[in-house]
């Protein structure tokens with residue numbers, strides 16, 4: 397936070413800790429214990445972050461003074477906390493059935509949610525029993541294509557890939573998200589239109605990419621039936637908050653699954669948007685994932701801040717953003733099954749927290765959400781970890797790893813785990829000049845010993861978080877995702893911003909529509925576009941035929 401003449405208590409702690417190395421901080425077992433907290437199969441280890449117990453206490457007190465518990469209850473009970481859109485935020489109600497604490501969400505909301513889950517369940521059972529025709533679907537379905545983008549894609553994709561060991565046999569699932577026609581073209585080449593079921597997931601049912609891809613599949617299936625509209629309609633399901641638009645597009649009423657305005661796209665995995673995951677994994681595993689998230693909800697609602705995992709994660713992020721000045725963090729999952737986690741978090745966090753003004757339109761007092769990027773380990777170590785260890789920027793790292801793998805190749809798994817611990821330790825401790833000296837390296841001719849040594853020194857003091865899941869199960873994945881959702885909630889409340897709108901993306905979409913309208917036109921008026929855009933429109937037009 398910005399300091400005026402008198403530094404705030406938090407700024408004073410940051411100043412006090414300047415120059416105190418992580419090497420020293422991690423010697424305090426009491427501190428490390430406070431920064432290491434568990435919920436069921438999920439361990440959150442923040443002990444390699446650059447703060448001590450007094451700083452943590454000050455952060456906690458600052459949050460406590462913000463009234464976050466009341467805000468939390470306002471969210472769970474369905475108050476209109478998304479003020480710029482005038483809506484409640486009730487993704488937690490989608491999994492309330494699996495919670496131990498009674499849900500304060502409105503009864504009609506819970507009823508609608510349960511009815512929809514039952515409808516999803518009926519469809520899943522029918523398809524798994526080979527009785528899709530009883531739900532108006534094709535008799536045989538070998539492939540399901542899920543079309544959606546952003547929140548209508550990233551959550552189901554993460555769940556289906558992460559939980560692939562729970563996959564039901566016989567039905568292949570494909571995700572079609574980008575509007576790149578090459579992908580559509582290549583996918584369709586391998587599918588049978590008469591045996592393909594298409595799920596169109598779009599809250600708005602107005603997203604350019606999703607509708608273009610849906611249109612391409614409609615044309616492709618229609619050709620297989622010589623345009624027979626009744627047979628064509630059997631192949632499409634929609635999940636949307638605008639059922640009238642889905643009907644107008646051609647999805648039969650009974651094939652439409654609701655989304656609600658009180659669920660943002662980026663937290664919609666738990667709704668019927670997760671239908672593809674329920675189909676791929678089985679309803680019991682989908683429900684288990686909801687229950688895992690509900691467990692985190694209960695924990696978040698009932699645990700004091702000192703042991704509350706989402707809160708602790710938020711405290712550290714506030715510290716890193718506003719007192720250490722870090723631009724963001726790298727999220728590295730040491731599990732290929734979690735390769736979609738970073739993209740998922742990019743939307744969840746950057747669309748929610750990437751804002752400059754608060755709910756009243758005033759500039760934020762500090763910095764909002766930072767950049768989230770990353771990938772999978774150990775691959776990342778052989779690509780960009782050099783910069784993480786010795787680059788000019790300090791970029792905190794979040795490691796996510798599994799204690800027990802679901803395969804028998806234990807040597808491989810030990811390599812993953814030991815690399816997590818090794819990298820985290822190396823980032824924190826660095827490598828001093830004395831350590832370099834004690835471990836000499838062959839010196840090329842003409843290079844001084846000092847020059848070589850200086851290049852082999854690692855500054856250290858590079859913070860990281862480790863999240864360990866005992867195993868990757870529907871429950872642990874549900875808890876992990878809900879952990880991040882609640883972290884986002886805490887930060888949004890603390891910073892005063894609205895985590896549930898995304899006004900920033902709208903003007904670019906509108907411009908793309910205007911540009912699409914002129915790209916193919918014979919006579920065009922390009923005066924509405926800025927000179928740089930105009931030049932490239934003309935360039936594309938002039939070179940298209942080549």
Ligand SMILES: O=P(O)(O)OC[C@H]1O[C@](O)(CO)[C@@H](O)[C@@H]1O
Nearest residue numbers: 545546547548598599600603661
């Ligand atoms: O589900 P829809 O309405 O197709 O939107 C897709 C995505 O587009 C966004 O609105 C941003 O462009 C996301 O918030 C959303 O998840």
